[in-house]
Amino acid sequence: MPGSNDVDLAEPAEQPLELILARNLISIVSVAAVLVDVDGGIVFFNDAAADIAGQRFEETGALSPDELSTRYGPLDSDGHPVPLDELPLNIAVRESRPAYGRFWIRADSGLLEVEAAALPLVGPAGYHGAVVVFWPLGDGAPR
Numbered sequence: 001m002p003g004s005n006d007v008d009l010a011e012p013a014e015q016p017l018e019l020i021l022a023r024n025l026i027s028i029v030s031v032a033a034v035l036v037d038v039d040g041g042i043v044f045f046n047d048a049a050a051d052i053a054g055q056r057f058e059e060t061g062a063l064s065p066d067e068l069s070t071r072y073g074p075l076d077s078d079g080h081p082v083p084l085d086e087l088p089l090n091i092a093v094r095e096s097r098p099a100y101g102r103f104w105i106r107a108d109s110g111l112l113e114v115e116a117a118a119l120p121l122v123g124p125a126g127y128h129g130a131v132v133v134f135w136p137l138g139d140g141a142p143r
Contacts, residue, residue: 016128018121019043026131036089036118037129040065052136054108074103075111092118092130102137113137 019035023044026033032049034042042063050056053072063071065084074082082103084090091099099118104111116134120127 016121016123016125018123018128022121022129022131026133029133031133031135033131033133034089035129035131036093038093038127040068040084040087040090040093042068043129049134052105052107052112071106073105073111074101074114075105076103079104079111088116088118089130089132092120092132093127096120096122096127105134 019037022035026035026044026046029046030048032052033046034049035044037043044062045053045057047056053060069081069084074087076082082101085094086101087103088099088101091097097120100116101118102113102115104113106112114134114136116132118130118132121129121131
Protein backbone atom coordinates (compact mmCIF):
# COMPACT_ATOMS: atom_id res chain seq x y z
CA MET A 1 0.00 0.00 0.00
CA PRO A 2 1.61 3.27 -1.09
CA GLY A 3 2.32 5.82 1.60
CA SER A 4 1.50 9.48 1.85
CA ASN A 5 4.94 10.53 0.55
CA ASP A 6 4.52 8.83 -2.79
CA VAL A 7 7.20 9.87 -5.23
CA ASP A 8 6.74 8.33 -8.63
CA LEU A 9 10.30 7.88 -9.79
CA ALA A 10 8.93 6.45 -13.03
CA GLU A 11 8.26 10.05 -14.14
CA PRO A 12 11.83 11.38 -14.50
CA ALA A 13 10.85 14.80 -15.83
CA GLU A 14 9.05 15.54 -12.56
CA GLN A 15 11.77 14.35 -10.16
CA PRO A 16 15.06 15.93 -9.13
CA LEU A 17 17.91 14.42 -11.09
CA GLU A 18 19.64 13.46 -7.82
CA LEU A 19 16.76 11.13 -6.86
CA ILE A 20 16.71 9.50 -10.29
CA LEU A 21 20.46 8.90 -10.29
CA ALA A 22 20.43 7.65 -6.69
CA ARG A 23 17.67 5.14 -7.52
CA ASN A 24 19.72 3.87 -10.45
CA LEU A 25 22.76 3.48 -8.20
CA ILE A 26 21.08 1.65 -5.33
CA SER A 27 19.31 -0.64 -7.80
CA ILE A 28 22.65 -2.22 -8.73
CA VAL A 29 24.50 -2.41 -5.40
CA SER A 30 24.46 -5.57 -3.29
CA VAL A 31 24.22 -3.85 0.11
CA ALA A 32 20.75 -3.07 1.48
CA ALA A 33 19.90 0.52 0.58
CA VAL A 34 16.92 2.87 0.71
CA LEU A 35 16.26 6.21 -0.95
CA VAL A 36 14.66 8.81 1.29
CA ASP A 37 12.98 12.03 0.17
CA VAL A 38 13.41 15.40 1.83
CA ASP A 39 10.47 14.64 4.17
CA GLY A 40 12.12 11.44 5.49
CA GLY A 41 9.82 9.06 3.64
CA ILE A 42 11.15 6.03 1.79
CA VAL A 43 10.66 6.48 -1.94
CA PHE A 44 12.58 3.37 -3.06
CA PHE A 45 14.54 0.43 -1.65
CA ASN A 46 16.62 -2.17 -3.44
CA ASP A 47 16.41 -5.96 -3.58
CA ALA A 48 18.95 -6.44 -0.77
CA ALA A 49 16.76 -4.32 1.53
CA ALA A 50 13.71 -6.27 0.32
CA ASP A 51 15.41 -9.53 1.34
CA ILE A 52 15.65 -8.21 4.90
CA ALA A 53 12.21 -6.57 4.96
CA GLY A 54 10.44 -9.54 3.39
CA GLN A 55 8.66 -7.42 0.76
CA ARG A 56 9.78 -5.84 -2.48
CA PHE A 57 9.34 -2.13 -3.10
CA GLU A 58 6.77 -2.93 -5.78
CA GLU A 59 4.64 -4.53 -3.05
CA THR A 60 4.92 -1.76 -0.45
CA GLY A 61 5.30 1.38 -2.49
CA ALA A 62 6.58 4.54 -0.86
CA LEU A 63 6.41 4.74 2.94
CA SER A 64 5.82 7.87 5.00
CA PRO A 65 7.99 8.35 8.11
CA ASP A 66 5.09 7.14 10.29
CA GLU A 67 4.55 4.04 8.13
CA LEU A 68 8.29 3.34 8.24
CA SER A 69 8.43 3.49 12.03
CA THR A 70 5.25 1.45 12.46
CA ARG A 71 6.32 -1.27 10.06
CA TYR A 72 10.10 -1.54 10.62
CA GLY A 73 11.07 0.50 13.67
CA PRO A 74 13.87 1.36 14.24
CA LEU A 75 14.07 0.35 17.86
CA ASP A 76 16.63 0.62 20.63
CA SER A 77 18.10 -2.43 22.36
CA ASP A 78 15.14 -2.49 24.77
CA GLY A 79 12.60 -2.56 21.93
CA HIS A 80 11.50 1.08 22.29
CA PRO A 81 11.13 3.24 19.18
CA VAL A 82 14.11 5.40 18.30
CA PRO A 83 12.97 9.02 17.88
CA LEU A 84 12.77 9.84 14.17
CA ASP A 85 14.97 12.93 14.62
CA GLU A 86 17.82 10.71 15.84
CA LEU A 87 17.86 8.46 12.77
CA PRO A 88 20.79 8.79 10.36
CA LEU A 89 18.40 9.41 7.46
CA ASN A 90 16.83 12.43 9.15
CA ILE A 91 20.18 13.82 10.29
CA ALA A 92 21.51 13.54 6.72
CA VAL A 93 18.49 15.37 5.30
CA ARG A 94 18.15 17.96 8.07
CA GLU A 95 21.85 18.83 8.48
CA SER A 96 23.13 17.95 5.00
CA ARG A 97 25.91 15.80 6.40
CA PRO A 98 26.62 12.07 6.53
CA ALA A 99 25.29 10.28 9.59
CA TYR A 100 25.71 6.85 11.15
CA GLY A 101 23.61 4.80 13.54
CA ARG A 102 23.20 1.42 15.17
CA PHE A 103 19.74 0.14 16.07
CA TRP A 104 17.26 -2.70 15.71
CA ILE A 105 14.67 -3.10 12.96
CA ARG A 106 11.66 -5.35 12.49
CA ALA A 107 12.87 -7.62 9.70
CA ASP A 108 10.90 -10.38 8.02
CA SER A 109 12.56 -12.90 10.32
CA GLY A 110 12.27 -10.92 13.59
CA LEU A 111 14.21 -8.13 15.31
CA LEU A 112 17.55 -7.57 13.63
CA GLU A 113 20.42 -5.38 14.81
CA VAL A 114 21.83 -3.23 12.01
CA GLU A 115 24.28 -0.43 11.36
CA ALA A 116 23.27 2.27 8.93
CA ALA A 117 25.00 5.11 7.15
CA ALA A 118 23.14 7.95 5.46
CA LEU A 119 24.48 10.31 2.81
CA PRO A 120 22.58 13.47 1.89
CA LEU A 121 21.60 14.11 -1.72
CA VAL A 122 22.25 17.74 -2.49
CA GLY A 123 21.73 19.31 -5.89
CA PRO A 124 21.80 22.80 -7.32
CA ALA A 125 18.29 23.47 -5.99
CA GLY A 126 19.08 22.25 -2.46
CA TYR A 127 18.33 19.06 -0.55
CA HIS A 128 16.57 16.24 -2.31
CA GLY A 129 16.84 13.48 0.30
CA ALA A 130 19.37 10.85 1.30
CA VAL A 131 20.69 7.42 0.45
CA VAL A 132 20.82 5.07 3.44
CA VAL A 133 22.78 1.81 3.38
CA PHE A 134 22.49 -0.72 6.18
CA TRP A 135 23.82 -4.13 7.11
CA PRO A 136 23.07 -6.72 9.80
CA LEU A 137 25.48 -7.04 12.72
CA GLY A 138 26.93 -10.20 14.18
CA ASP A 139 25.72 -13.35 12.51
CA GLY A 140 22.71 -11.51 11.09
CA ALA A 141 20.33 -13.73 13.05
CA PRO A 142 17.27 -12.04 14.50
CA ARG A 143 16.52 -12.21 18.17
